[in-house]
Each structure stands twice: as C-alpha cells, then as structure tokens.
Amino acid sequence: MSGTGQQTKWQTPPGWRLVLLDWWAARRNALLGSRRFQLWAGRFPLTRPIARRQAGDLFDLCAGFVYSQVLFAVVQLRLCELVSDGPQQLSSLARHAALPEDRMARLLDAAVSLRLLERRGEARYGLGPLGAVLVQNQGIKAMVRHHALFYRDLNDPLSLLRGDVRQTGLTRYWPYADSMAAHDLDSAQVGAYSELMAVSQNLIAAEVLNAYSLARHRCLLDVGGGTGAFLSAVAGRWPHLRLMLFDLPAVIGQAGPHLPSGEPGQRLQVFGGDFFVDPLPPGADIVSLIRVLHDHNDDDALRLLRAICSSLPDGGTLLLAEPMAGHRESDRVANAYFGFYLMAMGKGRARSPVQIGSLLRRAGFSGHRLLANPMPLQTRIIVASK
Numbered sequence: 001m002s003g004t005g006q007q008t009k010w011q012t013p014p015g016w017r018l019v020l021l022d023w024w025a026a027r028r029n030a031l032l033g034s035r036r037f038q039l040w041a042g043r044f045p046l047t048r049p050i051a052r053r054q055a056g057d058l059f060d061l062c063a064g065f066v067y068s069q070v071l072f073a074v075v076q077l078r079l080c081e082l083v084s085d086g087p088q089q090l091s092s093l094a095r096h097a098a099l100p101e102d103r104m105a106r107l108l109d110a111a112v113s114l115r116l117l118e119r120r121g122e123a124r125y126g127l128g129p130l131g132a133v134l135v136q137n138q139g140i141k142a143m144v145r146h147h148a149l150f151y152r153d154l155n156d157p158l159s160l161l162r163g164d165v166r167q168t169g170l171t172r173y174w175p176y177a178d179s180m181a182a183h184d185l186d187s188a189q190v191g192a193y194s195e196l197m198a199v200s201q202n203l204i205a206a207e208v209l210n211a212y213s214l215a216r217h218r219c220l221l222d223v224g225g226g227t228g229a230f231l232s233a234v235a236g237r238w239p240h241l242r243l244m245l246f247d248l249p250a251v252i253g254q255a256g257p258h259l260p261s262g263e264p265g266q267r268l269q270v271f272g273g274d275f276f277v278d279p280l281p282p283g284a285d286i287v288s289l290i291r292v293l294h295d296h297n298d299d300d301a302l303r304l305l306r307a308i309c310s311s312l313p314d315g316g317t318l319l320l321a322e323p324m325a326g327h328r329e330s331d332r333v334a335n336a337y338f339g340f341y342l343m344a345m346g347k348g349r350a351r352s353p354v355q356i357g358s359l360l361r362r363a364g365f366s367g368h369r370l371l372a373n374p375m376p377l378q379t380r381i382i383v384a385s386k
C-alpha cells in the first residue's frame with residue numbers, strides 16, 4: 001500500500017519558548033502521572049471534577065472500540081427506530097431482535113449508558129438524546145454500517161502503519177484510490193460508495209450553502225460530485241444557477257435518481273471522465289470540490305487543483321469543503337479518524353487550511369479565505385479565487 005503523503009509541517013516556536021514549553025509540560029506530566037497527586041486531586045473539592053473528567057476521558061479512549069460495537073448493534077437491530085414512536089418493553093424488543101431477554105437487556109443498558117436510549121421504567125426503554133439525532137440521520141447510520149469494514153482493517157494497526165497490508169476492506173470499497181484506471185471502473189465497483197456519499201451529503205451541503213452565497217455566480221461545476229446530491233441541494237437553494245456535474249463515468253451512470261429533477265438539458269449537464277486525465281468542462285465561474293481533495297496525496301491534489309484553476313476564467317472561484325485539521329474541535333476527526341481512515345483506504349490525508357492554502361497558491365489561485373461555519377467537526381470551508 002502506498003504512503004499517505006507528506007508529513008504535517010509544524011511551526012516550531014523560537015528557542016526560549018520551546019525550552020519554557022518543555023519545562024512546563026514536564027512539570028505538568030510529572031504531576032498528572034503521580035499516584036499521590038491523583039489521589040489528592042480526587043479528594044480535593046476544587047480539583048475533583050477535573051480529576052474525574054480526566055479519568056473518564058482516559059477510560060473512553062480505552063473503551064471506544066466497545067462503544068462503537070454497541071452503536072453498530074443498535075443500528076443493525078434498528079432499536080432507535082423501534083422506540084421512536086414511544087417506549088417499548090424489553091420483552092417485545094427482544095422478540096423483535098430474536099435475542100434472549102437477558103442479552104437484549106445487556107445491549108439496551110449499554111445503549112442507555114451511551115445516551116442512545118433511555119430507561120423509562122422497569123424493563124421499558126425509549127429514545128435517548130443521541131438516539132433522537134441518530135434515528136433521523138440516514139447518513140450517520142449508513143456510516144456506522146459501513147464501519148464494519150474499517151473496523152476489520154484496524155484490527156492490527158501496527159501492520160497498517162508499517163504498510164504490511166496490501167489489500168484492505170477500504171481499498172476494495174474505494175477502488176479509485178487503488179486503481180490506475182479509474183476510468184474503467186464499473187457500476188458494481190462504485191455503487192456502494194456512491195450511495196454512502198449521496199446519503200451522507202445533506203448535512204455537508206447545508207453547512208456549505210449556509211456559509212457561502214452563490215447569488216453572484218452563473219454556473220457551478222461540481223468536480224467529483226458523485227451522483228449529484230450536492231448539486232440537488234444547490235439547485236433547490238439557487239434556481240438561477242446553471243449546473244454541471246463531473247465524476248467517473250461509472251458514477252455518472254448512476255446519477256439519475258439523485259440529480260435535481262425537472263430540468264435536465266438546459267440547466268444541468270453531466271460529464272463522465274477522469275479528472276487526472278480528461279479536461280474539465282469549461283464555462284463555470286465557480287467550481288465546488290466537496291470531500292474530494294483529502295482522498296489524494298499532495299502531488300495528485302496539486303494536479304487536480306491545477307486542472308480546476310485552468311478550467312476557471314480569471315476571477316473564477318473554487319469552493320472547497322471537507323474535514324480539516326488545525327481546529328480544536330475538528331482535530332480528532334481530521335487527525336485520528338480520517339488519518340487512519342485514509343491510511344486504510346490507501347492514500348490521501350486530511351489537511352489543515354494552511355496546508356490547503358499552500359497547495360492552492362502553487363496551483364495558481366491568487367487568494368483564499370477560510371469561512372466560518374457552525375459545525376467545523378463535519379466540514380470546514382475554503383473559498384479561493386483565480
């Protein structure tokens with residue numbers, strides 16, 4: 001398996017600050033690691049909440065893989081759906097899942113502890129606060145089901161890190177990441193990921209379209225736009241825009257049901273091709289690149305950005321959205337989740353806005369800015385101009 005790109009560049013502080021930083025970190029770590037300090041901090045009323053939170057955070061790190069499997073079982077058995085109209089008895093939930101009652105109680109109590117469900121009386125369960133969000137969100141549920149593959153790929157993380165694993169579940173799932181002939185992929189090979197992308201697109205599209213107005217643009221080209229779910233959201237919000245979709249031929253072949261309905265031909269054009277080989281269609285004054293750049297190593301990412309820049313007129317715009325590193329709230333998603341996801345997939349990496357900015361400059365864009373958006377955990381958004 002190929003590497004996942006260059007290392008993150010880190011700004012090293014000047015010498016005296018580094019010495020101070022190391023001294024402070026060594027003192028803090030010595031204190032936090034001392035059993036005597038831990039016992040004291042747990043007893044002293046002012047530090048007790050911090051000590052408990054710290055112990056809880058560490059336990060969650062150890063137990064995270066169990067929580068994920070509880071979530072997986074809840075999604076597979078559709079438990080949140082079953083209680084969404086009102087609480088249910090343990091016996092009826094156990095019957096539905098064909099599980100013995102004691103085993104079902106074990107799963108339900110685990111789901112209660114994770115706030116997916118709530119206990120509403122003796123042997124009676126209802127929807128919990130996280131379950132209430134999950135039950136409405138097809139994208140999260142599809143992601144959780146799909147994690148069965150990723151979970152197996154992570155079974156031996158050290159082999160993955162050493163590059164000893166040639167074929168993973170995720171390289172098979174995302175065949176363009178591993179294939180020299182993306183053009184030749186067929187519908188069976190792209191079907192599963194295209195469906196996952198379509199069903200998980202709505203939250204991303206809302207974030208992007210709330211953060212950036214398309215009022216002044218005429219024609220938008222969505223590059224790597226999958227089966228058109230983002231364009232459908234654009235079409236609903238901005239009826240004046242002409243729309244173009246570009247993705248692999250096999251993906252475009254499946255686009256029909258997701259495309260903005262009613263006005264093919266005049267308003268919407270679709271193009272099948274390989275963006276590393278085929279020219280992008282001209283005519284757009286704005287290109288969108290949603291959850292695409294992080295799939296590629298720096299050299300390919302630069303090639304793609306150059307192709308986009310050449311397809312735009314002077315003053316044209318690139319709207320780029322994907323999970324990014326370099327933010328307190330999104331670092332776990334970008335560096336831990338996507339860091340390992342993309343490594344298992346075989347290439348790509350989540351970048352910080354600074355790293356993306358540097359690629360944009362090298363690709364020929366004259367300026368760029370990071371937009372503020374309410375949920376940086378899911379995606380962050382950069383607008384660049386040619």
Ligand SMILES: C[S@@+](CC[C@H](N)C(=O)[O-])C[C@H]1O[C@@H](n2cnc3c(N)ncnc32)[C@H](O)[C@@H]1O
Pocket residue numbers: 176182197198201223224225226227229230246247248251273274275276289290291292295
């Ligand atoms: C992670 S998906 C994102 C899809 C969509 N933008 C979204 O956010 O739902 C990446 C997309 O890039 C497309 N893609 C990957 N390599 C490509 C290539 N060489 N040429 C054209 N499209 C490509 C894939 O087919 C896929 O639809």
